Amino acid sequence: MESRPRLSFWQIWNMCFGFLGIQFGFALQNANVSRIFQTLGADMEQVPGLWIAAPLTGLLVQPVVGYFSDRTWTRLGRRRPYFLAGAILATLALFVMPNSPALWIAAGTLWILDASINISMEPFRAFVGDQLPPSQRASGYAMQSFFIGVGAIVASLLPWLLAKAGVANTAGPGEVPDTVRYAFYFGGVVLFAAIGWTVLRTREYPPEVLASFDDTPATDPIAANAAARVPTAVASAWLLAGLALTALIAHRGWDRMLYVLAGMAAAYGVLLFVSRVLRPGSMVPAIIGDLRTMPRTMRRLAIVQFFSWFALFAMWIYTTAAVAGTHFGSSDPTSAAYNEGANWVGVLFAAYNGFAALAAIAIPWMVRALGLRLTHLVNLWLGAAGLLSFLLVRDPQWLLLSMVGVGFAWASILSLPYAMLSDSVPATKMGVYMGIFNFFIVIPQLVAASLLGFLLKSLFGGQPLWALVLGGASLALAGLCVLAVPRLAAQEARA
Template identity: 45%
Template structure:
């Protein structure tokens, strides 16, 4: 077996640089989609159903793209064409979604906005899934934690930029933050324009700065018979055969993937609720807006502040990403992962006790540390257990553990808010905290071959 060469830091940086732009787009989506859909006419109870577009698209897209990229090789490499194509579609969707009210005359703006949201998130998934596999392809095993930590740092740096863009445009550049009922404020529209452009440019940087290993070299590095790999890729299979093969791979997943799935369930259940309900929670709890208010200037101000809070947790996540590799080496990945989720749970619960906007930033410290670990630790733990020739498809299957809990959360979130909490969204943040604490407990069930025990 040919040894995969160690990469210089800036080579590792270039491999993941495109994630900077992807996360700017994703952060804009996370902090502003509920706000945009509310502006276009969605009520508080229906928001979680609109947000189902995100995990459903991930559930469909990521395994397909993962399997396809495992068997692709062209001038852009194995993963590059998917990364680039997804980024282009995502940028176009970002430019269109906040303009739904102005662009549509045949279908209602809310429907068009929801469709653009689904297209945008699906394209993010097309781009993100190969990025996860690209790190595993290019980075040798002893640099994997560093590789995913760098990726986590870039993700969270991009998230800071994306989250604070509307606030920056409103308060520094004096772009209007209000709009007529049924329309989206210009500060949000221009944020999506800027975010889409940066997304596309950063992905282009990665695609053209990262030279993927040719198939014969990749096979030699990972102990794969090149002739068999080539012959398998040329086989024509029916849809039934593809589904049968996929099901076989699913049932033969490494045990550690199933163990991680339990942790992922609680983590992503909490994150989905956060993305859907933080804006109404902060608007009601810290700004004093009435339940159901989505068009007042005070609600728009709360929406901008939620962007700042999301930027804050992303900043704390980026800072923790810098030291996460060293912490994991000292304490072990499981201890680092579990402690991070514990802090995240406490951060969510503290939001109930902090009812002024500035104090909520303190809550974001724990949330940010948890987010950094969620982005890096599962992939670092999982990648060492996956066969190299099926890295992409298994990373896609692993996305079930992200999409599944979000879909469940989407179906029951509105019911919980209405039936148990009387539409007081701040209590949904406590639900987030409890879920994250359960995730921290579930980390103890993970068993890996080389995990350092505390």
């Protein structure tokens, strides 16, 4: 058996370039969807529920795409067919989103947009694990972070830049401003072109060649199939817990968004029952079996990811309302002050992505000096400081300094967990394990969408600024959890 050959800088550049387009779409979504929802008449309390589309589609799409991409081989390759299909669908959704005539159409388009981006994004994570030897994976994921930063800078700035160029930044009630519409059109073109570049300029190892490499652990199908046979008592416990929580929420009259948490528990119980009756080795039992036999490193990283992405989702949902209300003095989506604040949030999001691009250059050096775990801890704590500072800073210009810490955390979250993970999973299941790892990105987002509105209303007088404070505390906790991740000698030696 042999190891994967090392790739040149430009080969890594080409294989990661498509992430510029993916992040262009995500950045437009993250910076503008709350604004679109509020413009179309959504109350602030409704916005988290409308955002549920984004993480829920990732929860459903990524493991399924990972499962099938592991088993795909066409003339276009193993992962690249999914790059292309997702790019086509996401481009169409970006053209439709800012022209939504009603709130329910915008919410439905968000489902389609996020599902499409996830179809492309999930195989990109596995693509690095497929193509690069372990010694280059941290650099490969850092390169993805660099393109994520560059793409998001431009995408987040677009409405602000268009307003500076004289494009209308306000519109009548129920109408999305031209600055947002034109930004989404441009984003669709960039997304398709960038992913198309990676599709055309890269190659993939055939399955038999990939199986010959000796730098990843072997899979144990017997153990995975056995794990899929979950005891009836375990499946029943999850289902009953979901039903009991549903009854409690109804009895207490709690926020309806909490039903999402109850539904997640009940749905997992149903899936466990389904995995017992389907043929072993089919998709659902295979995914459940792999979930239950995750490597120890992956289990510990899952906790880190949970708290990291809870914080990020809090930031994406509430920064527009927090900055517009606290720093620009308006919560009215039709006012000039609110839209000025919303555009400034685009600048802030561009700033943290710009700092993330710079951090992506620094991270390999930090890893060599500190190792993977300590580098990730430091970066998460920088992000925590950035979000917590929103409570103290009142001049919106100074919020740019807060974004330095957020940028370092963002670059680290997008690279180092995957570098730590990829060495611990089998090559033949790289796609499905990357999809399963996405559970621990999506579940915290669903928890945030379900719980944050309830917490803000119950404890913080409905003030969105406190969601950012909760996000900062969550990032600080994620940093502490990094210390529980096993220290792999091979990884630290490469550092």
